[in-house]
Amino acid sequence: MSDELIVDNLLTFLTAGHETTALALTWSLYLIAKVPEWQSRILNEVERVAGSVRISSEHVKHLVITEQVIKEAMRLYPPASVVSRRSVKATRLHNLQIQSDAVIMMPIFVIHRHRLNWNNPNAFDPERFAPGQDRERPRHAFMPFGAGRRSCIGASFALLEATVILATLVRRVHFECLDGTNPMPLLRVTLRPRGGMPLKIKFR
DSSP states (O other): OOHHHHHHHHHHHHHHHHHHHHHHHHHHHHHHHHSHHHHHHHHHHHHHHHTTSOOOHHHHTTOHHHHHHHHHHHHHSOSSOEEEEEOSSOEEETTEEEOTTOEEEEEHHHHTTOTTTSSSTTSOOGGGGSTTGGGGSOGGGOOBTBOGGGSOTTHHHHHHHHHHHHHHHHHHEEEEEOTTOOOOEEEESEEEETTOOOEEEEEO
16 A cells, blocks of 8 residues: 555544444443443453453453444444445346436444344344354344445454453443433434433442
8 A cells, every 4th residue: 555545544543433433332331331231241251351450452352242242232323323325337226226326325223223134123132242143144234334345444443442442441430320311312424322421430
């Protein structure tokens, strides 16, 4: 790659990756505060895998439950909840004629909650992402990073980063929902909770 292309890719990592990862973590914290069983399971996993040492990328492959929680949070609340593409030529999709240069919007939020792809789709259930479960569902049922040649350049890094951060936070802090907490998803390029995400925290 040329120096210019390398710089452009680094800027994409820094700008596009910062907010989306932060939002994935925001929704993850809300969900484990709402369902504390999963918070306990993450804590037990972190203590078993890393003990009291600083959590690093070397631990990530063993933080299976932590990653399951993040993936399920991204299924329910995908930071990039709409993906657009432009058709390069006219084509037909089933009975729909698509013109050349048409803008096609893919509602990731809806795909991630479609009952044909997921059982009880609106429920928080990280077991959906237990090892081997991906073989049981269609390839494009889960697309938090898009798909194909235009999928997110930082997908692997974002998942690694989010896993390390969530594990680190849960080891240090217990999260609880405030009474009446029911955040409304708001799409402003990315999917964020309207008015922020107030949570009660207790240091361990």
